Amino acid sequence: MKKINVAAAIIVNDGKIFATQRGYGAWKDWWEFPGGKIEPGETPEEALAREIREELDVEIEIDEFCTTVEYDYPEFHLVMDCFICRITEGEPVLMEHEAAKWLAADELSSVQWLPSDIELIEKLAGRFGNI
Numbered sequence: 002m003k004k005i006n007v008a009a010a011i012i013v014n015d016g017k018i019f020a021t022q023r024g025y026g027a028w029k030d031w032w033e034f035p036g037g038k039i040e041p042g043e044t045p046e047e048a049l050a051r052e053i054r055e056e057l058d059v060e061i062e063i064d065e066f067c068t069t070v071e072y073d074y075p076e077f078h079l080v081m082d083c084f085i086c087r088i089t090e091g092e093p094v095l096m097e098h099e100a101a102k103w104l105a106a107d108e109l110s111s112v113q114w115l116p117s118d119i120e121l122i123e124k125l126a127g128r129f130g131n132i
Contacts, residue, residue, distance in 0.1 A: 003077040008049035009036035009118075010086045011067055011125065017103035018125065020112060021056075024099035032112040034083065034121070035098070045082040056098065059091035068124060072117035079117050 011034055012019035021035045037052035039045055046063055053061050067083040095101055104111065109122050 002073070004080060005077050006039045006045075006080045007037055007082070008039055008045040008052065009034040009081050009083045009121075010049055010053055010061060011083055011121075012053075012061065012086050012088060014087060014103065017105050018109070019093070020102050020104050020114075021095070021098040022100040022112070023115075024097060028115055030099075030113070031115045033115045033118055036081075039082075046084070049082075049084060049086070053086075056096050057091075058094040058096060059088045061086040062089045068121065070117055070121055072120075074117070081117060081121075083121055 010019075019035070020032050022032050023029050035053055035056050036049055037056070039048040043051070049063065050061060053059060063084045063086050065085045067085050070079070070081045070083060072079045072081070093101060102108075102112065106126050109126050114122055
């Protein structure tokens with residue numbers, strides 16, 4: 002099975018987490034954390050900064066590694082390195098996504114997350130007071 006390595010940003014501000022809605026592909030309209038594929042020669046952190054710049058037109062600072070999620074989609078095996086981040090420059094502009102929301106811990110289950118993000122949502126809800 003094909004393996005895809007990605008990095009995801011859990012962007013936190015004022016006790017809320019930034020979520021984006023996919024605007025394309027098989028999982029269109031499902032919600033996810035912004036980020037994307039790690040290119041050859043990139044660290045996950047470098048890939049994440051690049052992807053967030055491309056997707057949201059902002060600069061981020063990575064505060065800490067959160068977890069690695071592995072999930073088998075029908076077409077590929079996903080390995081997703083997840084990082085707690087904050088925006089250091091700019092306001093998010095949706096370059097690829099169709100919508101975005103800042104969600105409090107008790108609102109995380111209010112959107113339809115991608116299957117690979119469900120485990121991460123459960124972790125975040127459990128530790129949200131520490132973010």
